[in-house]
Amino acid sequence: DGGITQSPKYLFRKEGQNVTLSCEQNLNHDAMYWYRQDPGQGLRLIYYSQIVNDFQKGDIAEGYSVSREKKESFPLTVTSAQKNPTAFYLCASSIGGTPSSQPQHFGDGTRLSIL
Amino acid sequence: AQKVTQAQTEISVVEKEDVTLDCVYETRDTTYYLFWYKQPPSGELVFLIRRNSFDEQNEISGRYSWNFQKSTSSFNFTITASQVVDSAVYFCALSEALLRNNLFFGTGTRLTVIP
Numbered sequence: 001d002g003g004i005t006q007s008p009k010y011l012f013r014k015e016g017q018n019v020t021l022s023c024e025q026n027l028n029h030d031a032m033y034w035y036r037q038d039p040g041q042g043l044r045l046i047y048y049s050q051i052v053n054d055f056q057k058g059d060i061a062e063g064y065s066v067s068r069e070k071k072e073s074f075p076l077t078v079t080s081a082q083k084n085p086t087a088f089y090l091c092a093s094s095i096g097g098t099p100s101s102q103p104q105h106f107g108d109g110t111r112l113s114i115l
Numbered sequence: 116a117q118k119v120t121q122a123q124t125e126i127s128v129v130e131k132e133d134v135t136l137d138c139v140y141e142t143r144d145t146t147y148y149l150f151w152y153k154q155p156p157s158g159e160l161v162f163l164i165r166r167n168s169f170d171e172q173n174e175i176s177g178r179y180s181w182n183f184q185k186s187t188s189s190f191n192f193t194i195t196a197s198q199v200v201d202s203a204v205y206f207c208a209l210s211e212a213l214l215r216n217n218l219f220f221g222t223g224t225r226l227t228v229i230p
Contacts, residue, residue: 042206042220103150106160
């Protein structure tokens, strides 16, 4: 079945450590996104990518980095510069072209906590 | 300024009751898209509906219906004869044609359907 796979489901980070969240899709979608969800808040966009080898900052990119070397994969690294990384992270993808009109398909999310 | 407002933080209804989830949006674009997503306890966001700004027809899909009114900038979601499986957090979201790839989410409404 086509879909988006995020791993791991739960992740713990030590102080000063970088961690990488995986996102893989087999929907043949051009665009991919990373969102952060905090309790009682909506999703906020961290980074997005419309095509391979290209990505753009979203509203809260500071302390995060991404890469898009393959169409199927869009890993997110939470760096030590992100001082409050505890949150639920959701990856999404959508058909290219006019992304603003296309629904996004989401993965199951990764819950990141600080040790 | 908040682009999407979901004033109802939590709603509880008894099974088989009807319930309406409110969504008010703010935009200066003439072309925009509105979405509703459902987030069950598993965490994955499930796409429910997309509506563009030029189509004010109400839509019905089974027990779900949506009322889009540009005059009041609202895009409300009604569940008829609610079921326990409807228990989830529901998000309304806005995408503006001029700001591609940025989906603005409301803070969500947690619906609990009591058996």
